[in-house]
Amino acid sequence: MLISLADIKVKRRVRHKAEDLESLMESMRRYGLLNPVTLNSRLVLIAGERRLEAAKLLGWHSIDAVILDETDPISELEIEIEENTTRSxxxxxxxxxxxxxxxxxxxxxxxxxxxxxxxxxxxxxxxxxxxxxx
Structure with missing residues (x-):
């Protein structure tokens, strides 16, 4: 689902600073967004902060997002951790x-x-x- 960047809320995150955005921005410029960001039903970011920040820096106005219904703070934190630790x-x-x-x-x-x-x-x-x- 395409969501306006202005509508996405970013609250307390595990990662304190989105770093190394240049290579991600180049990838997004060249290939587009390969993996959507993940939001809860209130449009609060669960996963994909670097992608979101890169999209803002690229001047995008909207981004593809997966919206998860019925999440709670525990599952949201688990998803954020999972996304950042299970890559191989x-x-x-x-x-x-x-x-x-x-x-x-x-x-x-x-x-x-x-x-x-x-x-x-x-x-x-x-x-x-x-x-x-x-």
Whole structure:
């Protein structure tokens, strides 16, 4: 659900200061908001303070949010803690494999480029043939 930033209330948080917002802002600028913030039914922030602050700094007027009904202070604090502690970063090997795959996709070898060109050519030919039969 899209919520106006001006309507979101931020109360006492575990994290005292939203830090390292530049990289998050760059990600949000490039890809948009990948994970919505979490609010209770009174539009009080439960999780996603860094995303909220980055959106404000980017000049956004609204943000995608998940609104949880029937929360209490204990469950809200549990959710805030859970969101900030259960992440599992890539291992060094996983990260290296991901960047290797990304490099191959960005810069395919000769045979991959040739194969894609052949596939585009035949797709074009078949679309012409299909158009004539209709």
């Amino acid at each position: 970063p890539f291992t060094d090997q996983e990260l290296m494999e991901a960047y290797t795959r990304l490099e191959r996709l960005r810069n395919p070898g000769f045979f991959a480029r040739l194969w894609r060109a052949i596939m585009r050519f035949f797709s074009f030919i078949f679309s012409l043939f299909k158009g004539r039969r209709s």
